[in-house]
Amino acid sequence: MPQFAANLSLMYTELPFLDRFEAAARDGFEAVEYLFPYAWEPAALAARLRAHGLRQVLFNAPPAGLDRAAMAGAWDAGERGTAALPGREAEFRAGVLEALRYAEALDCPRIHVMAGILPSGQEREALKGLCAGNLRWAAEQAGARGREVLIEPINLRDMPRYFVNRQDHAHELLDAVDSPHLKVQMDLYHCQIVEGDVATKLRRYLPTGRVAHIQVAGVPERHEPDRGELYYPYLFELIDALGYAGWVGCEYRPAAGTSAGLGWRDRALAARPAQA
């Protein structure tokens, strides 16, 4: 059965951010992911991880900005990455280097690098080369530090004009970059909204070894995985059967309260086949 990581950006939001680590550990999580660490010093976050026996398994590179102040305000200003954006190469590089600095301090093996919102009047086709070039540079930087860069297909309802929407968009970029340090973050919530046929996509892409992180949520409300149109017990069994050994991030907005809504996870773990 997959190993689950708590997403501290969407879960435990009733608590101040730094208190969410303890809450996740108390609920039995051994790993966490979240959007951004940059409002805190790496040492403060590393101390929380250590104190609660948690591993950091994923976070995002800054969405834009050349310096810490600009990076901090970028998400609220509507920025969603710069990998595919012309003229933003310096911000892209600054963000990747800042993320890798945190990844090292937090011993986090991978960072999610976002591609950006397609500028009006531009076609994604025309920006694929630029995006691949930026991602190649990022993958080299990450590889030199023993880390991986991930890209994630995201649905256009939540993020209009986002550059990477389908699994094949992401895998096409991986083909172009051709680096063992660039991988895919496969979020089944986005996959269901954009493409459907999720089990077939898992069967196609997990055996490639290119999927380094999976995320889950119910569809369409992005609540607990036991709410909505996807039947996760079947998908978890399939993920196991396909030999996926990575983390599954719980990237959903709890409808029942974070701890009260973990029944789906406990049932999934209880259904785990006995280890030989």
Ligand SMILES: O=C(O)C(=O)[C@@H](O)CO
């Ligand atoms: O929205 C998601 O899904 C994510 O995984 C974030 O990292 C990016 O928005």
Ligand SMILES: [Mg+2]
């Ligand atoms: Mg996601």
